[in-house]
Amino acid sequence: MTKKRVLTGITTTGTPHLGNYVGAIRPAIHASQDSNNDAFYFLANYHALIKSQDPVAVHQSTAEIAATWLALGLDTDNAVFYRQSDIREIPELTWILNCVCAKGLMNRAHAYKASVDANLADGEDADKAITMGLFSYPVLMAADILMFGANVVPVGRDQIQHVEMARDIAQRFNHIYCKDKPLLTLPDYQVDDHVAVLQGLDGRKMSKSYGNTIPLFLSEKQLRKHINKIKTNLLEPGEAKDPDTSTVFQIWQAFATPEQTESMREAFAGGIGWGDAKKQLFELVNGELAEARERYNDLMARPADIEAILQSGATKARAIAAPLLEQVREAVGIHGLG
Numbered sequence: 001m002t003k004k005r006v007l008t009g010i011t012t013t014g015t016p017h018l019g020n021y022v023g024a025i026r027p028a029i030h031a032s033q034d035s036n037n038d039a040f041y042f043l044a045n046y047h048a049l050i051k052s053q054d055p056v057a058v059h060q061s062t063a064e065i066a067a068t069w070l071a072l073g074l075d076t077d078n079a080v081f082y083r084q085s086d087i088r089e090i091p092e093l094t095w096i097l098n099c100v101c102a103k104g105l106m107n108r109a110h111a112y113k114a115s116v117d118a119n120l121a122d123g124e125d126a127d128k129a130i131t132m133g134l135f136s137y138p139v140l141m142a143a144d145i146l147m148f149g150a151n152v153v154p155v156g157r158d159q160i161q162h163v164e165m166a167r168d169i170a171q172r173f174n175h176i177y178c179k180d181k182p183l184l185t186l187p188d189y190q191v192d193d194h195v196a197v198l199q200g201l202d203g204r205k206m207s208k209s210y211g212n213t214i215p216l217f218l219s220e221k222q223l224r225k226h227i228n229k230i231k232t233n234l235l236e237p238g239e240a241k242d243p244d245t246s247t248v249f250q251i252w253q254a255f256a257t258p259e260q261t262e263s264m265r266e267a268f269a270g271g272i273g274w275g276d277a278k279k280q281l282f283e284l285v286n287g288e289l290a291e292a293r294e295r296y297n298d299l300m301a302r303p304a305d306i307e308a309i310l311q312s313g314a315t316k317a318r319a320i321a322a323p324l325l326e327q328v329r330e331a332v333g334i335h336g337l338g
């Protein structure tokens with residue numbers, strides 16, 4: 001059986017939080033340990049430049065995200081783990097894809113359209129603060145995907161359109177340049193509906209843009225403090241509580257076994273106090289993360305070790321990217337004259 005090639009990128013902005021962990025990191029790490037998958041995970045630091053022009057923050061986030069994935073047990077023997085900017089072939093492929101990608105396709109991209117709409121709603125020029133990076137973001141993402149012949153791209157719902165665009169662009173390229181022997185593999189997206197979308201401290205979706213996150217590797221003390229800040233209603237101990245509208249319960253569920261979830265459900269019905277429920281939530285979350293937190297702190301203190309791991313990932317990745325790029329260049333008429 002040929003293995004399925006699974007590839008996904010993580011934009012290096014911000015510090016990973018519990019929502020990222022439950023929604024993306026934990027399932028990806030499990031997948032990396034499955035030897036039926038040929039998994040590729042990378043730090044999308046060129047994508048980060050679209051969102052952030054703070055060099056210190058981009059650099060710091062790259063280190064934090066790399067250390068997070070490694071600390072949580074990413075299997076770098078089974079999965080190829082690399083940094084986008086180390087693969088020189090990706091920006092080169094991006095340009096070639098730009099030249100087959102219709103501008104009209106990019107006009108339809110949600111992220112770009114949302115920025116235009118926000119500008120217009122504010123009575124501003126439609127293009128205010130919109131860079132070419134934002135506009136052509138899906139082409140870079142297409143190059144990330146097509147460079148490695150990915151079959152399956154696990155993403156959040158907001159990224160489905162981008163994978164579909166990668167597919168369109170690949171089809172277009174194949175149609176123009178290599179009808180008989182398609183060079184680019186058409187990718188499919190994969191959205192996992194079973195993973196929880198975690199609520200944040202204020203009950204809305206946990207997201208950096210709402211400022212309501214619980215960072216993944218806080219110290220124990222800070223983790224406890226954050227959990228204590230989760231918004232609850234005013235019901236007293238002894239009063240029955242509704243688990244299904246509670247952020248405390250929702251986060252509990254994302255970390256608990258089915259049995260633990262059931263017994264917390266009963267505790268809610270039996271009127272467990274919020275303080276008590278939060279204390280138990282802290283123990284549960286801390287129990288899952290404590291060892292990884294130590295490995296994380298250790299790695300963050302040894303950035304050269306992270307760098308070495310990324311370099312070895314880049315070597316593996318380029319061994320795949322370079323020959324495909326050669327074929328692509330050849331197909332479009334860019335090769336030696338001899």
Ligand code: TRP
Nearest residue numbers: 007008009010011044047141144
């Ligand atoms: N754009 C994705 C996000 O913001 C990250 C990303 C970049 C990506 N390149 C990718 C995801 C390639 C999957 C495949 O979440």
